[in-house]
Structures are given as structure tokens and as C-alpha cells.
Amino acid sequence: MENIKALAANLGLTYRDLGPADVGGGYLLSSQAGWNQTEADWRLMLANGQGWGLESPDGQLIASALTLPYGTEVAWISMVLVTETWRRHGIATDLLRHCIDHLDARGVTAGLDATEAGRLVYLPLGFQDIYPIDRMVAETPDLSDLGVERISRAMTAEDMDKVVALESVAFGAERGALIAHLFRQTPDVARVIERNGELTGYALGRNGRNYLQIGPLVAASETDALALLTETYGQGSGTSEPLLLDIPGHHAGLIKSLKDAGFTRQRGYVRMLMGQAEVMGNPGLVYAITGPELA
Ligand SMILES: CC(C)(COP(=O)(O)OP(=O)(O)OC[C@H]1O[C@@H](n2cnc3c(N)ncnc32)[C@H](O)[C@@H]1OP(=O)(O)O)[C@@H](O)C(=O)NCCC(=O)NCCS
Known part of the structure; x- marks a missing residue:
């Protein structure tokens, strides 16, 4: 805490906790960086997590970092942003140190999905690479050529407990609040695969600033993942909006199928965990993560 406070004071900035009133300032910050979050995303993250930021003398939020707890053992560090004119002063480093201290004091492991620039800040702080993630986008996606069978159905409120249980296995921590939020926000893109009474896969999504993002996408096989995607997007809801998917690099087959369907790789991320590989x-x-800010 002391480092970031002192740094802020040296730079003529104010360091403070973030709260519900920072939805607008946070949204401006992430939009300036070209990110996909909406005000609803910021509302969710500020309500479920804890955030800290720096403010310029004219009251603008110029930097942010949040911790989002998942269960009792893991938290995601999210929305690490420093506005362009204030970069390379050590702000992200000291904000991260504060997040890490906050989580260490609670015995919670920190994870995050790093951009290329962010990774250069996180490596010296002790984060280690777990796996790469490719961000695949299409402005006018056509998934009809993926040629998959219709095997999923629309998710209902009765599926919630089973989805949360499988998400806990796939992600590795309890994410009931996140799953419920996504289902409430965009029920039309939520689908599940059930075989012999057992839930084996699901897709949820949310409308972003520029793209619909589908994730988490959890499935027992690549065929099931493609079926969930196709039915969620093309045939399921009949939508045709720009689509974004963050695909773990170990699902190279899915990435290739998406490229064949006209998707391009917009950028890469790396999943990192503090102090452990x-x-x-x-x-x-996990065929698509929820997004780097939500894991
Ligand atoms: C990534 C980001 C948060 C870094 O913020 P910052 O306050 O400038 O970072 P710091 O000043 O703490 O940087 C610490 C060190 O990381 C490295 N680093 C940070 N940004 C870098 C960049 N763009 N290129 C190369 N090295 C970089 C440098 O080693 C730097 O030390 P130095 O300035 O003494 O050389 C900021 O560039 C940003 O908001 N980018 C857009 C959004 C984003 O990618 N956020 C990360 C999400 S995971």
C-alpha cells in the first residue's frame, strides 16, 4: 500500500479504493485501451471484487487494478490499465504489488490473463506462465460451414447447479456468481449438452462494447465445443453480430477450424499464476475462457 501511495503523491496523483461510482471512469479507461468491456462488466467486477485506482487532479481515473475472488483460494487480477500519458512511471507495478499483498494476506493465489505488455510487468513480480490464449475475432462470422450436428439445447435455470459444478471442475474454483450473472445478462446464448442425464458441456456469453464474446465454453470434446458454438451463435439465437472468442492455445484444432471459418487472431494472452507453474x-x-478480465 505504501509504495503505490507514495508513488501517486510523487506524481501529483491521488490513490484510492474504487467503488460503484467508478463504473463510468473505468469504462472510459478500458474503452481508451480498445477493450471490449461494457459498463455492466465494470458493475459486476466492482460489485464482486475490490479495486484500486489513481486519479488525476482534474478527477479523471487514470489507472486501475481489481482483484476478483473465485471461491476462497484463488482471485483474478483484472482491469490493469494505465492511461497512455501515465505509462512507464511504475504505476502498474506498484498497483500489482498492492493487489498481491492484499491477496497474500488472505492466503489467496493470484491469477491473471496477461496481454503482451502486461506480462512484462508481471514476470518480475513472480507470476509464471501457464498457457497461451489466442483471441479470435470475426466481424461477420459464418459458422454454418463447420458442419456439426445439433446436439445442444438452451440452458434453463434448472441447469444452473450442474453448470456451476462442471465449471468448478474445469476452471478449478467456484464461480457460481459469475455463471449466474452471465445467464441473467444473456440467456439467449446460454446452451448445454446433456447425455444420459449428465451435463457434459455448456456455453455462456455476454455482449461486449464491440463484440459478442462466447465463454466460458466447456465441452468434453472438440466436436461438442464446435456444436455448442455453432448452435449458440448461428442457429441458436440467429444473431449475426461480430464475435470474439479467447481460445486456449492447447485447442489448436478449434483455432484452425475458426481460421477456416474466416476468424482472425487479434492478439494473444498468457494465463499466469503467482509463484507456481x-x-x-x-x-x-475449457475451449474458450470467459475473457481475460474474468478468467
Ligand atoms: C501494461 C500497462 C498496464 C503497464 O503499465 P505501466 O504503469 O506503464 O507499467 P510500469 O511502469 O509499472 O512498467 C514496469 C516495467 O514493465 C515493462 N514494461 C511495461 N510496459 C511495457 C511496454 N509497453 N513495453 C516494454 N516493456 C514494458 C518495463 O520493463 C517497465 O519498466 P521500465 O519502464 O523501467 O522499463 C500499460 O501499458 C497499459 O495499460 N497497457 C494497455 C492495457 C494492458 O495491456 N494492460 C495489461 C493487462 S494484462
């Missing part, structure tokens, strides 16, 4: 959950089941 152990994989959490079962990444083989």
Missing part, C-alpha cells in the same frame, strides 16, 4: 482445474475441458 501448476495448472489449476482441467484446462482440456
Whole structure:
């Protein structure tokens, strides 16, 4: 806490906790960086997590960092942003140190999905690479050529407990609040695969600033993942809006199928965990993450 406070004072900035009133300032910050979050995303993150930021003398939020707890053992560090004119002063480093201290004091492991620039800040702080993630986008996606069978159905409120249980296995921590939020926000893109009474996969999504993002997408096989995607997007809801998917690099087959369907790789991320290179959950089941800010 002391480092970031002192740094802020040296730079003529104010360091403070973030709260519900920062939805607008946070949205401006992430929009300036070209990110996909909406005000609803910021509302969710500020309500479920804890955030800190720096403010310029004219009252503008110029930097942010949040911690989002998942269960009792893991938290995601999210929305690490420093506005362009204030970069390379050590602000992100000291905000991160504060997040890490906050989580260490609670015995919670920090994870995050890093951009290329962010990774250069996180490596010296002790974060280690777990796996790469490719951000695949299409402005006018056409998934009809993926040629998959219709095997999913629309998710209902009765599926919630089973989805939360499978998400806990796939991600590696309890994410009931996140799953409920996504289902409430965009029920039309939520689908599940059920076989012999057992829920084996699901897709949820949310409308972003520029793209519909589908994730988490959890499935027992690549065929099931493609079916969920196709039915969620093309045939399920009949939508045709720009689509974004963050695909773990170990699902190279899915990435290739998306490229064949006209998707391009917009950028890469790296999933990182603090101080341990152990994989959490079962990444083989995760065909698309929720997004780097939500994991
Ligand atoms: C990434 C970001 C948060 C870094 O913020 P920052 O306050 O400038 O970072 P710091 O000043 O603490 O940087 C610490 C060190 O990280 C490295 N670093 C940070 N940004 C870098 C960049 N763009 N290129 C190369 N090295 C970089 C440098 O080693 C730097 O030390 P130095 O300035 O003494 O050389 C900021 O550039 C940003 O908001 N970018 C857009 C959004 C984003 O990618 N956020 C990260 C999400 S995971």
C-alpha cells in the first residue's frame, strides 16, 4: 500500500479504493485501451471484487487494478490499465504489488490473463506462465460451414447447479456468481449438452462494447465445443453480430477450424499464476475462457 501511495503523491496523483461510482471512469479507461468491456462488466467486477485506482487532479481515473475472488483460494487480477500519458512511471507495478499483498494476506493465489505488455510487468513480480490464449475475432462470422450436428439445447435455470459444478471442475474454483450473472445478462446464448442425464458441456456469453464474446465454453470434446458454438451463435439465437472468442492455445484444432471459418487472431494472452507453474482445474475441458478480465 505504501509504495503505490507514495508513488501517486510523487506524481501529483491521488490513490484510492474504487467503488460503484467508478463504473463510468473505468469504462472510459478500458474503452481508451480498445477493450471490449461494457459498463455492466465494470458493475459486476466492482460489485464482486475490490479495486484500486489513481486519479488525476482534474478527477479523471487514470489507472486501475481489481482483484476478483473465485471461491476462497484463488482471485483474478483484472482491469490493469494505465492511461497512455501515465505509462512507464511504475504505476502498474506498484498497483500489482498492492493487489498481491492484499491477496497474500488472505492466503489467496493470484491469477491473471496477461496481454503482451502486461506480462512484462508481471514476470518480475513472480507470476509464471501457464498457457497461451489466442483471441479470435470475426466481424461477420459464418459458422454454418463447420458442419456439426445439433446436439445442444438452451440452458434453463434448472441447469444452473450442474453448470456451476462442471465449471468448478474445469476452471478449478467456484464461480457460481459469475455463471449466474452471465445467464441473467444473456440467456439467449446460454446452451448445454446433456447425455444420459449428465451435463457434459455448456456455453455462456455476454455482449461486449464491440463484440459478442462466447465463454466460458466447456465441452468434453472438440466436436461438442464446435456444436455448442455453432448452435449458440448461428442457429441458436440467429444473431449475426461480430464475435470474439479467447481460445486456449492447447485447442489448436478449434483455432484452425475458426481460421477456416474466416476468424482472425487479434492478439494473444498468457494465463499466469503467482509463484507456481501448476495448472489449476482441467484446462482440456475449457475451449474458450470467459475473457481475460474474468478468467
Ligand atoms: C501494461 C500497462 C498496464 C503497464 O503499465 P505501466 O504503469 O506503464 O507499467 P510500469 O511502469 O509499472 O512498467 C514496469 C516495467 O514493465 C515493462 N514494461 C511495461 N510496459 C511495457 C511496454 N509497453 N513495453 C516494454 N516493456 C514494458 C518495463 O520493463 C517497465 O519498466 P521500465 O519502464 O523501467 O522499463 C500499460 O501499458 C497499459 O495499460 N497497457 C494497455 C492495457 C494492458 O495491456 N494492460 C495489461 C493487462 S494484462
